[in-house]
Each structure stands twice: as structure tokens, then as C-alpha cells.
Amino acid sequence: MEFRILGPVQVFDERTGVPIVPSGAKQRALLGALVVKADQAVSADRLVDELWGEHPPGNAANALQAHVARLRRLLPAPPAAGQAPHEWLVTRAPGYVLRLGPAGTDARTFHRLTAEGRGLAPTDPGRSADVLRRALALWRGPALEGSGRGTICSVEASLLEESRLVALESLYTACLGAGRAGEITGELEELTTAHPLRERFHELLMTALYRCGRQAEALWAYDRAHRRLVRDLGVEPGPLLRGRMEAIRHDPEPAPFHPTDPPAGPSGPSAPSAGDDDGPSVRLLRAELADLRRHIERLTREQRDLTDRLEALTATHAATP
Template structure:
């Protein structure tokens, strides 16, 4: 119940939506009474006498529903999304600032998103969103390391990320770039080949256009690979089409 309300902090969630989230598909004798019982227990858990006036609570009953009356940035999930978005926006203009924002964002994590918050549709959809944004934030973080010239830290992070997500092409592509910049062109090309084999064996697909382009650039020892802009795909020009 707390997770569902926190995902919409500051906005009311109807009893019907709460019941659907908490007991989807299961019959409950009296959902209103069940929600009231949950709310009573929840208020005891989140009560903070040092922060709230006597008799008040962050969990409020409203017409046909409940509301978690806290600012949105009091919820770590919202803070993470905000910091990650700010970090991504700073990557191409102020990579040092991007690095700070993204590190702060990722330090908010303590494990899988909403791990013990039930199997309701809202919670599972939010967990999937957070997990996807976390991967993107890691991409941006290692890109920031590369943009400021810290290839050693980027390689250390990327080796772990590639091991955990071997089919995630962006991690592979960034690790190839980092290896190339540190004089390990052979390792970068080996990584491309092993990733290509894995994509073929497990998904039946070839490496994507961006990964193939990075491979071609490394083979050609393209001077642009040493520039900060090499880590930002949106700044790449479309590859030429063969006639």
C-alpha cells in the first residue's frame, strides 16, 4: 500500500485502484474495511512525532481513497529519476557535473526496485521503469568517465556491467571504446566478436548499427575516437549508405 501511494506521492489513489493493486484477482470480503485496517497499521509505521504536528499524519484519507501527503522528492524513486535526467542533460556540456549527478542518483539504490512491494500492475510497471532507467544511468555514468578522460574507472565499471548484462550492446560498445583509448585495440575487437557470437546464439540477431559502427571505427583507428563527443551517440552523424 505504501509503495502504491508513494509512486503517486501528493496525489490521491482511489480505493478501487488500491484494492486492485493489493488484491488483484482475489476476493476480499470488505475492501474498504481492509484498506482502513492497512491504513491504520501504516500510519503507525510512518509516524514521525519529531517532524509532524501532533495528531497529523502523512497518510491521509480522502474521498473514496488515500493520499500520501509528502513532496514528490521525498520518494527516492522520484529523486533518482530527476537526478538521472539532470545528469543525462549535462553529459555533453558539463561531464564533470554529469558525473556528480549520476553518482548521487545511483547511490540511492539498495537492491532491485520495489522487490518486496507485491505483484500489482502499478508496482511491477514502475519496477520495470526504474530498472530500465538504472541501466541508462549506468550508461551515462561510464560515458561521463570517458568524457572526462578517466578510462581506467570506466573500464572497471564496464567490465562488471558487461558481465551482468552481456547482451546489452551499449555497455559493450563503451567498453570497446575505453579499451581502444588505453591501447588495447585487440581486446576491443575480441569483445566485439564474442558479443556478436552471443547475440547470434541467444537471440538470433546481429550486432546493432551503433555497435557495428564502433567496430569499424576501431578497425580504422578513427581519430574521432579520442574526442569527448565519441561517447555521445546522439552526436554521431548517420553512417553513409552503400550505393
């Protein structure tokens, strides 16, 4: 059994190959929230908030119990050979807990594969790219699609979407390191269209175009990103994007990229030569690493702040008569 939230919520039974899909929005919200908090007790009050928000029914406790009972019937526990059946959804004060037991979740698999892929990037960018594509292939649509707008599901969906975008950035960085620039320009064009304010995608597209010998298109991609940032946010491109533009502009006739060429470093138009520690490529690499560290630190802080705020609000709500 695998509980899936990278798309519409469902449970996949590997024995039959048939997904189990909750039929109603409340059932999807309940299952989604329990999967997000798998192996943790979720209070009944918090689940009521997740399903009904500010407009719970008069008999909210009974209505929640009915949805839990329906979900239990949807998840029959097949007995293992010589063992008692595994009960997925159990009552535990002050609410309920989904016990994964022998099952897993696609979100946990995604996080495991992305960590593995990033770890491979410095030594084997080609394999890193392959692992990251496997991770991203787990997505079937927006995370927790159709699970309502409760706090648990909506916060987790936002965090998972950011993780997906960061994984895409890591994927295309690895592809550049593996000398696959020609394979990814189309995909990056689509990403810059879908996420026009995400500078990292523009920078990766510029690098890929440059390495394919398409310098003019790389500079045009910068101009397009510049116009969009100024128009929509009123800001100039950041140092990483500007630095990439300057590095490309200062090489008027880049050699076309060929698959047989040695792969260049993952963050600059050309790899720095020995003794070029202060060259533009090294400066860009340092800027990129610093940018990624700040990005990860910001995500960690935001996740911690959101969790603390949610726990505080939940405690306040529970204490309110």
C-alpha cells in the same frame, strides 16, 4: 522524512537515522503503491487489486482499511514547532492519498540528479559523471523490492530499472568524455555480463578498452557481443555497435590512453579534427545521438501506453458490478 523505493520500501527518519520498514508484504505493497502515486488519490478498488490481485478476501474493503490503519500508525507525524502535525495518509474519495508535504522520495531525487548530470555532460563531463554517480548511489537494490507484483508497483519498478540503466549509460559516456576510460573498464565488464543483450554497454566497453590501448580486447568484446545477440535473439548487432567495431579495426595501432591526454569525445575512439565533418567519428556521434533520441522516445511512448492501459482497465473494473 524521505520515502524510499529504490530498493526495499522504507521511510527514513533523518532525525533519528533509523529507517521505518513495513513488516509484511501487504504493508510494503500498500506503502510502495502510495509512494509511487504520492499526492494523488488512489482508489480503494485499485489498492485492493494491488494487494490481492485476482484473489481478494471476502471482506476486501475492511481488510484494506485495516492495512491503512496499520500504516498510519507506522508513520507518526511529529509536530513541527508551532504547527499542527502533518498527516501523511489521508482518506480522499474514492480512496486514499499519501501527502508528501515536507518529505521527499529517493526516486524524485534520482530523477533530478540524473537530469542535472546529463545537462552537465556537454560542457563538464567530469562533473557530470560525479553527479550521475551520486544519483546511482541512491539505489539499495531492485526498485520496490518485496512489494509484490501488483500493477502499480511492477510497472513503476520496470520504468525505474530502465531509468537506472540509461543513467549508467550516461555515466560511462561522461567518464569517457572526461578521460577516465581506465577507471571504468572493470565496471563495464560486469555490466556486459549482467546485461549481455544491451548493446550500448558493449559499445561503451569497446570504446573504453580502445582508449586504454587495448584494441585486441575491444574487438574481442565485439565478437562476444555478436555471438550472444545471434544466439539469443537471432539478430546481428545494430549500426552503432558495428560502426564502433569498424572504427577500431581501421586503426591497428591506437595510442595508449593517458590521463594527461586531452579527453576524447564521448562517443568515438578519437575526436574529429577540424574539417573532418564526414569522418567516422562524426558519423558515429550522429548515430549515437539518433539512437539515444529513439531510445528516449520509445520509453516515453511505452510509459504513456502503459498508463493509458492501466487507467482504462481500472475504469472498466470500477464500472463492473
